[in-house]
Amino acid sequence: MKKLLSLVAAAATASALAASAPVCVNAEDEENYLLSCSFESGEEGWEGRGGASVENSSKEASDGDHALYCSNRGDSWQGALYKLDSGFKSGETYSFSANVMYESGKDKDLYHFTMQYDLGGETVYKKIASANILKGRWAQLSNADFTIPSGADDVSIYIETEKGSGSFYVDDVKAASGGTAISGAKGGKYILGDVNTDGDVDVYDFVSARKLIISQDGDKSAPINADVDKSTEYEINDLVLLNNFLLGKIKEFPDNTPEPTVTPFDYEANKQFKEAPGDYFNACQQQGKVTKESYNGIRGNKSLYVYTPYDYDPEKQYNIFYLMHGGGENENTLFFQNDTMLQNMLDHMIMNGELEPLIVVTPTFNGSGSEAGNFYEELRASVIPFVEGKYSTYAESTSEADIKASRMHRAYGGFSMGSVSTWAVFQNDLDLVGYFMPLSGDHWQGSGAYGKAKSLADAVDKFGYDTNQYYIFAATGSDDIAYPNINPQVEEMKKMSQFNFTSDFSQGNFYFMVAPGKTHWWGYVRHYVYDALPYFFHETGE
Ligand code: FER
Numbered sequence: 001m002k003k004l005l006s007l008v009a010a011a012a013t014a015s016a017l018a019a020s021a022p023v024c025v026n027a028e029d030e031e032n033y034l035l036s037c038s039f040e041s042g043e044e045g046w047e048g049r050g051g052a053s054v055e056n057s058s059k060e061a062s063d064g065d066h067a068l069y070c071s072n073r074g075d076s077w078q079g080a081l082y083k084l085d086s087g088f089k090s091g092e093t094y095s096f097s098a099n100v101m102y103e104s105g106k107d108k109d110l111y112h113f114t115m116q117y118d119l120g121g122e123t124v125y126k127k128i129a130s131a132n133i134l135k136g137r138w139a140q141l142s143n144a145d146f147t148i149p150s151g152a153d154d155v156s157i158y159i160e161t162e163k164g165s166g167s168f169y170v171d172d173v174k175a176a177s178g179g180t181a182i183s184g185a186k187g188g189k190y191i192l193g194d195v196n197t198d199g200d201v202d203v204y205d206f207v208s209a210r211k212l213i214i215s216q217d218g219d220k221s222a223p224i225n226a227d228v229d230k231s232t233e234y235e236i237n238d239l240v241l242l243n244n245f246l247l248g249k250i251k252e253f254p255d256n257t258p259e260p261t262v263t264p265f266d267y268e269a270n271k272q273f274k275e276a277p278g279d280y281f282n283a284c285q286q287q288g289k290v291t292k293e294s295y296n297g298i299r300g301n302k303s304l305y306v307y308t309p310y311d312y313d314p315e316k317q318y319n320i321f322y323l324m325h326g327g328g329e330n331e332n333t334l335f336f337q338n339d340t341m342l343q344n345m346l347d348h349m350i351m352n353g354e355l356e357p358l359i360v361v362t363p364t365f366n367g368s369g370s371e372a373g374n375f376y377e378e379l380r381a382s383v384i385p386f387v388e389g390k391y392s393t394y395a396e397s398t399s400e401a402d403i404k405a406s407r408m409h410r411a412y413g414g415f416s417m418g419s420v421s422t423w424a425v426f427q428n429d430l431d432l433v434g435y436f437m438p439l440s441g442d443h444w445q446g447s448g449a450y451g452k453a454k455s456l457a458d459a460v461d462k463f464g465y466d467t468n469q470y471y472i473f474a475a476t477g478s479d480d481i482a483y484p485n486i487n488p489q490v491e492e493m494k495k496m497s498q499f500n501f502t503s504d505f506s507q508g509n510f511y512f513m514v515a516p517g518k519t520h521w522w523g524y525v526r527h528y529v530y531d532a533l534p535y536f537f538h539e540t541g542e
Contacts, residue, residue, distance in 0.1 A: 032176050032177070032180065033174050033175065033176050033182075034087060034088070034094070034175045034176055034177070035082075035084070035173065035174060035175035036172075036173075036174045036175075037068075037082070037172070037173040037174070038063065038064050038066070038171070038172060039056055039061075039064075039066045039067050039068045039170075039171060040064045040065065040066050042056050043055065043056055043068060044068075045082060045083070046068055046080050046081065046082045046170075047080075047081055047082075047083075048070065048072070048078070048079075048080065048081070049077070049078055049079045049080065049081040049158050049160070050074075050075070050077060050078040050079075051072070051073075051074055051078055052070055052071070052072055052073040052074075052078035052079055052080070053070070053071050053072040054068055054069065054070050054080045055068070055069050055071075056068065056069070057069035057169065060101060060103075060169045060171075061169075061171055062099040062101065062138040062169075062171040062172055062184075062185050063099075063171060063172050064171075066171075067101075067169040067170060067171035068080055068169065068170045068171065069167065069168075069169055070159065070167060070168050070169070070170065071167035072167075073165040073166070073167065073269065074165055074268065074269045074270050075165055075268070075269070076160060076161045076162060076163050076164060076165060077160050078160070078165065079158050079159045079160035079161070079168075080158060080159050080170050081116075081156050081157070081158035082156060082157050082158070082173070083154075083155070083156045084155045084156060084157060084175075088148060088155060088175070089148070090117075090148045090149060090150050090151055090152040090153070090155070091147070091148065091149070091150040091151075092147065092148060092178070093145055093146065093147045093148075093177075093178030093179070094146055094147075094148065094175050094176065094177060094178050095142070095143070095144040095145070095146070095175065095176045095177065095178055095179060095180040095181070095182055096113065096128050096129070096142060096143055096146055096157065096173075096174070096175050096182075097140060097141070097142035097143075097172070097173070097174045097175075097182035097184045098113050098129075098140070098141050098142070098159060098170055098171075098172070098173040098174075098184070099138050099139065099140055099141075099170070099171045099172045099173075099184050099185040100113075100133060100138070100139055100140075100141055100159055100168055100169065100170055101133070101136070101137060101138045101139070101168065101169045101171075101185075101188070102133070102135060102136075102166055102167065102168040102169070103135065103136055103167070103169075104135070104166060104167075104507065105135065105164060105166040105506055105507050106135065106164075106506065107134065107135050107224045108132050108133065108134055108135065108190040108224060109132070109133060109135070109161060109162075109163075109164065109166070110130060110131070110132050110133075110161065110162035110163070111130065111131060111132075111133055111139075111141060111159065111160075111161055111162075111168070112127050112129075112130045112141075112159070112160050112161070112162065113127070113128045113129045113130070113141035113142075113143075113157065113158075113159055114126065114127050114128060114157070114158055114159075114160055115127075115128050115146070115148070115155065115156070115157050115158075116155070116156045116157075116158065117148070117149070117152035117153060117154060117155040117156070118152070118153045118154045119149060119151055119152050119153070120151065124149075124152075128141070128143045128146050128157065129141040129142050129143040130162075131189050131190075132189060132190035133188055133189055133190065134188055134189065134190055134197060134223060134224070134225070137185075137187070137188030137197060138171070138185035138188050139185055139187070139188030139189050140184030140185045140186070140188075141159075142182060142184055144178065144179055144180060144181060144182070145178050145179060146178075147178070157173075163264075163266060163506075164267070164504060164506050164507065165267075165269040165502075165504050165507065166504075166506070166507050172184060172185075186198055186199050187199035190224065190225060191225055192225060192228045192230075192253050193205055193225065193226075193228050193242050193245060193246075193253070194225045195208040195209045195212070195222070195223065195225055195226045195242070196208040197223055197225055201245070201246075202246070203246060205242065205246075206239075206242055206243060206246055208226075209222075209226055209238070209239050209242055210239065212226060212234065213234075213236060213239055222234035226238055226242075228241050228242055228245070228253040229241055229253055229254050229255065229256040230253075230255055230256055230257045231256040231257070231258065232257075232258060232542075241253055241254070261394070261409075261540065262408070262537060262538050262539065262540055263356060263537075263538060264538060265505075265534070265535070265538040267503060267504040267505055267506060267535060267538075268503060268504070269502050269503060269504040269507070270502075270503060271503035271511065271513055271531060271532075271535070272513070273475075273513055273514070273515035273516065273518075273527070273528070273531060274527070274530075274531055275527045275530070276345055276348075276349075276526070276527055276530040277348075279348070280344060280345045280348040280349070280530070281341045281344050281345060282344060283344060284344055284347035284348050284351055285351070286310040286311075286347060286350070286351045287310060287343070287347050288307055288308055288309045288310050288312070288343060288346060288347055288350070289307070289308050289312070290305050290306070290307050290335050290343055291305065291306045291308070292304075292305055293305070293306055293386070293387070293390070295382060295383070295386040297378055297381065297382025297383065297386065298377065298378055298381045298382050299367050299368065299369050299370040299378050299382070300367055300368055300369075302331075302363070302364060302366075302367050302370075303331055303364070304331050304361055304362060304363040304364065304383065304387070305331055305332070305334070305335055305361070305362045306359060306360075306361050306387060306390075306391060307335070307342075307343055307346060307359065307360040307361070307362075308359055308391065309346070309347075309350050309357035309358060309359070310347065310350065310351070310357070311357070312357070312359075313392075314391075314392045315392070316392060317392055317393060317394045317409070318357060318358050318359045318391070318392060318393055318394075318409075319356065319358040319359070319393070319394070319409045319410070319411070319536070319537045320358065320359045320360075320361065320387070320388065320391075320393045320394075320409065320410050320411070321358060321359070321360045321361070321410075321411040321412075321413065321435075321437075321533065321536070322360075322361045322362075322363060322379065322383070322410075322411070322412045322413070323342075323360060323361070323362055323412075323413050323414060323418070323437075323529070324362070324363065324364075324365065324372070324375070324412075324413070324414030324415070324417075324418030324421050324422065325362065325364065325414070325415065325417075325418050326414070326415045326416030326417050326418050326419075326441075326522075327372070327416055327417040330364050330366055331362050331363060331364040332362075333362070333522070334362040335362060337522070339521065339522045339523040339526075340522050340526055341526075342360070342362075342526060342529070345526060345529070345530060346360060349530065349533070349534070354534055355533060355534050356537065358537075359387075359391055359393065361383075361387055363375075363378075363379075363383050365378075365417070365418075365421055372414075372417040372418065372420045372421040372424070373420060373421065373424050373444055373445075374424070375421045375424070375425070376421070376424050376425045376427075376428040376429045377428075379412070379425060379429060379432070380428075380429055380432060384398070384403055384410075384432060385398040385403070388403070393406065393409065393410070394406035394409035394410075403432055404431050404432060407431065407432055407433055407434045407541070408434040408435075408469070408537070408539060408540060408541040409434070409537060410432065410433050410434060410435070411433065411434070411435035411436065411437060411533075411536050411537070412425045412426075412429075412433045412435075412436055412437070413436065413437025413438065413439060413529070413532075414437075414438065414439065414441070415439045415440055415441070415522060415525050416439075416440050416441045416482065416520065417441060418439070418441065419438040419439050419440055419441025419442070419474075419482070420441045420442070420443070420444050422436055422437065422438040422439075422441075423436075423438055423441075423442070423443035423444070423445070423452075423456065424443075424444070424445065426438075426456055426459065426470075426472070427443075427445060427455060427456055427459040428459070430459055430460065430463045430465060430470060431463055434469065434470055434471065434539075434541060435470075435471045435472075435473075435536040435537065436470070436471070436472045436473070436474075437472075437473050437474070437475075437528075437529070437532050437533070437536075438472065438474045438486075439474070439475050439476065439525050439528050439529070440475070440476040440477070440480050440482040440483075440486070440520055440525060441476075441482050441485070441486070442482060442485035442486045442489050443455065443456060443489060449488035449489045449491065449492045450492045452489045452492070453489055453492035453493040453495075453496060454492075454496075456493065456498070456499075457493070457496045457497075457498040457499070460498040461498070467497075467498065467499075467500055467508075467509050468509065468539060468541060468542075469541040470509060471505050471509045471510070471535075471536070471539065472499070472509065472510045472511070473503065473511050473513070473532040473535055473536070474486065474490065474510075474511065474512045474513070475512065475513040475514070475515065475525075475528035475531070475532060476512075476514060476515070476518075476528075477514070477515045477516075477517065477518025477519055477520070477524055478514050478515065478516050478517060478518065479517050479518060479519045480518060480519055480520045481519070481520045482520060483514070486512070487512075487514075490512040493510060494510075503535060505535060505538065505539055506539070513528065513531060513532070515527070515528065
């Protein structure tokens with residue numbers, strides 16, 4: 001009864017309200033809200049947009065005990081949506097507010113509170129409010145003067161992100177008549193100098209900043225708001241700059257952002273098999289070069305091939321990908337066989353901007369004493385030092401320290417027995433390699449699916465890496481003879497905290513792509529390389 005009364009009162013005071021109240025308005029609401037979603041009693045009419053899921057959650061809340069949790073997002077525009085009812089009139093101005101929070105991924109992320117409507121036969125998307133919000137902090141997205149354009153029909157509001165597909169929480173979504181100040185979460189936004197993250201830059205931030213400098217782990221615990229010069233580290237210079245800013249000696253902070261060593265990438269969270277265009281296997285007008293090299297390593301004299309991209313410049317640094325052949329094949333397989341023609345594919349991908357120029361090496365596990373399962377020893381002792389001493393990669397020298405320091409610019413993959421060698425490289429050389437592409441082959445260490453997965457997880461723990469410091473893009477065909485071997489291993493890995501399953505590597509580190517109907521053949525597998533390789537080398541591991 002109380003609920004009904006408050007709705008009636010709200011309808012009486014706000015002229016723009018329709019007879020039927022929105023699902024969200026409930027008994028606790030103050031009377032001047034046209035909409036108020038507290039999520040204390042379910043999803044309250046909200047739905048997933050474009051395939052995302054929404055559910056009521058009691059894990060987090062900006063107010064009360066519940067919030068709306070939005071997950072299973074495949075893309076940045078998939079989010080949480082609410083259809084406004086006819087109480088909201090086109091041509092009228094409203095005040096909108098929503099609190100948003102996310103728990104994992106980047107330190108800050110750009111969120112949008114967006115309106116969607118039909119106008120003159122077209123769907124229009126218009127940002128109500130946007131903010132760069134800090135990970136783990138509730139932040140308010142609000143706009144007190146937002147006009148729904150005249151003629152707009154079928155109006156919805158939703159929360160989305162600029163990039164990525166991470167999960168987030170929404171709480172306390174409110175609307176009132178235009179000009180109404182709606183209070184929401186305070187602070188929680190990326191504002192340079194807002195060290196205590198309360199939403200203002202003032203002397204209290206200087207007090208917090210000074211405390212952080214004095215404390216032992218100040219650099220680690222400082223919010224990114226304290227790194228006012230964007231150097232990626234919080235240090236004395238930031239404190240001095242904040243002081244000068246507060247005293248009015250400087251009007252803005254200098255930008256000391258370091259030169260990026262990786263490029264950003266718009267990952268798909270659920271990457272599906274896609275064949276390379278047919279002409280990618282014909283000769284390209286901008287050709288790289290394939291050079292045969294011989295080296296004398298721990299398993300004797302052997303050959304390998306090195307692909308250098310079109311316009312290779314030894315003064316520049318290149319990412320490097322070691323790609324291993326399967327059983328009964330050799331170092332020639334990848335570049336000189338009709339069902340591979342990898343050079344042409346790489347040339348086209350690079351020419352068309354799908355892949356940054358990189359070096360690709362095809363070694364072999366053939367040779368006396370050498371086999372797929374122990375190639376990791378030769379990779380460490382002989383192959384990487386030989387190749388990267390001669391070609392320009394991110395390794396500053398061939399010392400083990402410099403090879404380790406450049407591991408996020410190094411990938412290893414392989415097909416069939418080459419995939420067996422890839423899992424072994426993961427288990428034994430994780431300190432040298434950051435990205436892995438096992439194709440149509442399982443791990444041959446550990447017993448049973450669980451044992452295989454466990455031996456990989458144990459390796460992670462032994463080396464001591466965090467989940468943002470190694471990435472696996474595995475693939476095979478649904479009709480591949482190796483599928484029944486890999487799939488159970490993948491299912492066990494998914495249950496382990498070391499592996500977070502998604503192809504959005506800004507959110508997780510492990511993916512398994514299954515190509516419908518494909519069998520155990522390079523003619524298919526080369527397309528997995530086409531799909532997976534662009535996903536590598538975009539994470540810093542920091
Ligand atoms: C597998 C891993 C490797 C697999 C086959 C191989 C059938 C290689 C076989 C060969 O080269 O003979 O999971 O599944």
